[in-house]
Amino acid sequence: MDLDLAQVRAFLATAEHRHFRHAAEELSLTQQALSKRIARLEAALGERLLERDGRTVELTAAGERFLEPARALLAAGATAVAAVRGTVRPLRLDVWGHLFAPLRTVRQVLDDGAVQARGQGLPVVEIGHGRDLPSVVGALLREEVEAGFGRYHALADRRARTLAHRLVRLEPVDVILGPGHPLAASHALRPTELRGGRLLLPAAPERLEFMQRFAERFGLGDALAPEANLGAEHFLAQLRESADGFTVLPADVPLPEGAAGAGLRAVPLVDPTPLYAWSLIWPSQGAHPGIAALLGGFAEVGRRNRWLEYRPGRDWLPEAEHAELTGQR
Structure with a gap:
């Protein structure tokens, strides 16, 4: 049949x-x-x-x-x-976590002159957009894409057990405040100084595992999820008008220009500095032949930019990433 x-x-x-x-x-x-x-x-x-x-x-x-x-x-x-x-197919790469702008990091690797000069076998990469980690895992298991890029964490249903992953970048996290927030004039803040405010989420909590771990670690209480996900500009507009609300974003994420970003402040978090972990994931069996070269590109750019610098006494990572970097798994 x-x-x-x-x-x-x-x-x-x-x-x-x-x-x-x-x-x-x-x-x-x-x-x-x-x-x-x-x-x-x-x-x-x-x-x-x-x-x-x-x-x-x-x-x-x-x-x-x-x-x-x-x-x-x-x-x-x-x-x-x-x-x-008759050719090696392009490597289809889905990214997720769009408010955090994952393509910044991917483009930095793919457009890097030294990587292109040294990277024999660097694949042609076709970029797609996944809704979240579970949706990208599903696309990988169905062979619809060859790799994914975003924040990886263990899934409760263990669907990702046949996938490999590698942490490729750690990015400091800033707190984003509206102009009317009492801490908006600060030059730097400890995460514990955010207690008493409201951690605002751009999407449902189950899609933002990092923010859940961050709130738990620093005693920030329950995060406030939106009634409807109407996009980044709508979310940031709500944040700008909030007297006590805040959110957190990787430090290199560019805030929007114009009305959407007017008055928003990005304040570094210190003592400790939370780090957002970016990972590449791919099938552990039958991987696309360009995966090795792509991993090499991430390693090359990462070494030059100190993407994997982590000092446990100064920085904070969720437990799983801490264990991965310190060999405690």
């Missing part, structure tokens, strides 16, 4: 998210279109692959058996296309 790879992709996205709406959003489909693709796949196979029970989705025994072969089907499809074209 012939299998439709679009239907297989719909099954994999749903199996990985265990949620129809999240899977549909990742594939830019309506839930109805996603459900129809899965229903047609199940009809073709003559087996039910997913159990739908209200809000939850679980794999049937047949779905469990189909999962790994389905991933292999998508990988084989990508390999077939590359073979026809």
Whole structure:
């Protein structure tokens, strides 16, 4: 029988998210279109692959058996296309964490003259945009992309266990304050001096694991998430008008010009300085041949710019990153 790879992709996205709406959003489909693709796949196979029970989705025994072969089907499809074209396919790299401007770091590596001069085999990189870490992990498992770049952390569902990752940059974090905030005139602040204010989040807390760890470590209380995510400019406008609200951003993130950034202050955090960790992730098996060269480029630029400088007595990292850098894993 012939299998439709679009239907297989719909099954994999749903199996990985265990949620129809999240899977549909990742594939830019309506839930109805996603459900129809899965229903047609199940009809073709003559087996039910997913159990739908209200809000939850679980794999049937047949779905469990189909999962790994389905991933292999998508990988084989990508390999077939590359073979026809007769060239090494571009390395598709999804970035996430867009308020934190991840492309700054990626572009610095790809545009670096020394890396280009020395980097034989540096791949052609096609940039995509993932919603968050779980969505990029899903795209990697379905062979839709070859690598991801953003802040990596362990996922509760352990979907990333077949992926490799490497921390490539540590970036100091600033606190962002509106002009009416009582600490706006400060030249530097300790994280504990932010207690009593409101940590504002640009998106749902589950998508901002670093901010959760930061708030817990420095006793900042519950962070305030938006009622709706209406984009960076809307979020910063709300922050600018808040008398006691603040957020945190990596220090090199450029604040917007014009009305969106008017009056906002970026104040360095010290004693300790929180560090935001950027990582590259990729499949541990069958990696794209350009991954090694890309990692070499990150290492080259990182050495020159001291991207991995970390002093535990002066800086703060969440526990997982601290353990990775100090060899305590």
